[in-house]
Amino acid sequence: MVETATSKKVLMIAFHYPPMRGSSGIQRTLKFSQYLPEWGWQPLLLSAHPRAYSNPGDDQMGEIPADVPVCRAFALDTARHLSLRGRYSSLMALPDRWVSWLLGAVPAGLRLIRRHRPQVLWSTYPIATAHLIAYVLQRLSGLPWVADLRDPMTDVGYPENPLTRKVYLWIERRTVEHCTVAVCTTPGAIQTYRRRFPHLPAERFRLVENGYDEENFLDAQQHASAVPPAAGRPLVLLHSGVIYPSERDPVPLFAALAALRRQGLIGPENFKLVLRATGHDAFLAGLLATHGIEDLVEIAPHQPYRAALAEMLTVDALLVLQASNCNHQIPAKLYEYLRAGRPILALTDAGGDTAATLRASGIDTIAALDSQEDIMQALPRFLSLVRAGTAPLPPATVVASHSRHARSAVLAQLLDDVAGAPVALKAGAAAA
Numbered sequence: 001m002v003e004t005a006t007s008k009k010v011l012m013i014a015f016h017y018p019p020m021r022g023s024s025g026i027q028r029t030l031k032f033s034q035y036l037p038e039w040g041w042q043p044l045l046l047s048a049h050p051r052a053y054s055n056p057g058d059d060q061m062g063e064i065p066a067d068v069p070v071c072r073a074f075a076l077d078t079a080r081h082l083s084l085r086g087r088y089s090s091l092m093a094l095p096d097r098w099v100s101w102l103l104g105a106v107p108a109g110l111r112l113i114r115r116h117r118p119q120v121l122w123s124t125y126p127i128a129t130a131h132l133i134a135y136v137l138q139r140l141s142g143l144p145w146v147a148d149l150r151d152p153m154t155d156v157g158y159p160e161n162p163l164t165r166k167v168y169l170w171i172e173r174r175t176v177e178h179c180t181v182a183v184c185t186t187p188g189a190i191q192t193y194r195r196r197f198p199h200l201p202a203e204r205f206r207l208v209e210n211g212y213d214e215e216n217f218l219d220a221q222q223h224a225s226a227v228p229p230a231a232g233r234p235l236v237l238l239h240s241g242v243i244y245p246s247e248r249d250p251v252p253l254f255a256a257l258a259a260l261r262r263q264g265l266i267g268p269e270n271f272k273l274v275l276r277a278t279g280h281d282a283f284l285a286g287l288l289a290t291h292g293i294e295d296l297v298e299i300a301p302h303q304p305y306r307a308a309l310a311e312m313l314t315v316d317a318l319l320v321l322q323a324s325n326c327n328h329q330i331p332a333k334l335y336e337y338l339r340a341g342r343p344i345l346a347l348t349d350a351g352g353d354t355a356a357t358l359r360a361s362g363i364d365t366i367a368a369l370d371s372q373e374d375i376m377q378a379l380p381r382f383l384s385l386v387r388a389g390t391a392p393l394p395p396a397t398v399v400a401s402h403s404r405h406a407r408s409a410v411l412a413q414l415l416d417d418v419a420g421a422p423v424a425l426k427a428g429a430a431a432a
Helices: 025-039 101-116 128-141 162-178 187-196 214-221 251-262 281-291 305-314 333-340 353-360 372-388 396-400 404-419
Strands: 008-013 041-048 070-073 120-124 145-150 181-184 205-207 235-240 271-276 297-300 317-322 344-348
Touching (some): 008 025, 008 128, 025 041, 025 120, 025 404, 041 101, 070 101, 145 162, 145 187, 187 205, 187 353, 235 372, 344 353
Parallel strands (some): 008 041, 008 120, 041 070, 145 181, 235 271, 235 317, 271 297
16 A cells, blocks of 8 residues: 555454455445545554454455555364354453454554554444454553444334343443444434434434445346246245345245245245345254245355346345344345346335335335235235336335445545544554
């Protein structure tokens, strides 16, 4: 990286970064690190050693800009590296299984601060240790800190374990009260935090939504060609990404599919649901067997990111699952769905941010995830619209507004605002 006396630098603390695979959260930091230089910000990446990832790969290593320094600090996965006969003390995984990253990241971060003199710290969830690292670095350096909360760290009954929840609450409070700006990805998350911390100024919380990457889609389009639904082959509905047993509970959907099959409205000859990279294959396979719909639903393995995008571009339709206990969240995958230009069936709560985003995009094919009856009414109608080519699709202007490039411009302006405060390094950072 070529540095000048006037270049602006941001130290980005992120666990989710290539060569990690299997999480849409990787794209947020990766694309920010690609596009921020266009607005005068040079990223410095502080991430974890690849050994900490359970499924590393080279899929997107080539997308890391050559002039972005990436420091991969010491980190272990407690469950894989510190367990004895598959068991480990819960105290070794507080706040999460990668808490050992703190031991390597703090001294590494101080060295980066001493060498590169960044104007701002930036850390991102959903690994709570990332905010813990940023909190320590902020206290030692005095640098302004942008905490990318994305979604609320805690909620009613989450985390379930009382001790883990107590630690999360402590980190959440330290993060929100000591950061300069707390960033959320949805309006609902901002409202949640404003209610939770009424003593803080409203401007403490800012919105930078998730998005999709146009360059990745253009590349994927070279290997994709959608085929209109036709007689003789089943219509393919795809869910791409993790299916959480609670937050994306598929049981009512599976029950609805079984009932629709008994009524003769769907069958393997005209319908197939593909669940790609679910993260809970064995759990879902058991549910499919219970409902007797193994021939209607395919559990598909993880595939490289561009292949996943190409699949979105070629299937007949796309499926969103989001429970009402996540009304203040929007799946990052939703923005890629919008860009893919395929019909979308959303099984989610009508009052949540996910449904609001879809309605604002002109998409009304929405049903309640927790209602078998609602799904049984919505799915046949949706399939009929897809086959007729009349399912609603978002306007191009709306899609373009959700690009990662556009989101990076928003973040760059926020960094400009935060960097306006005077920066004075504390002794701990200067001597590192």
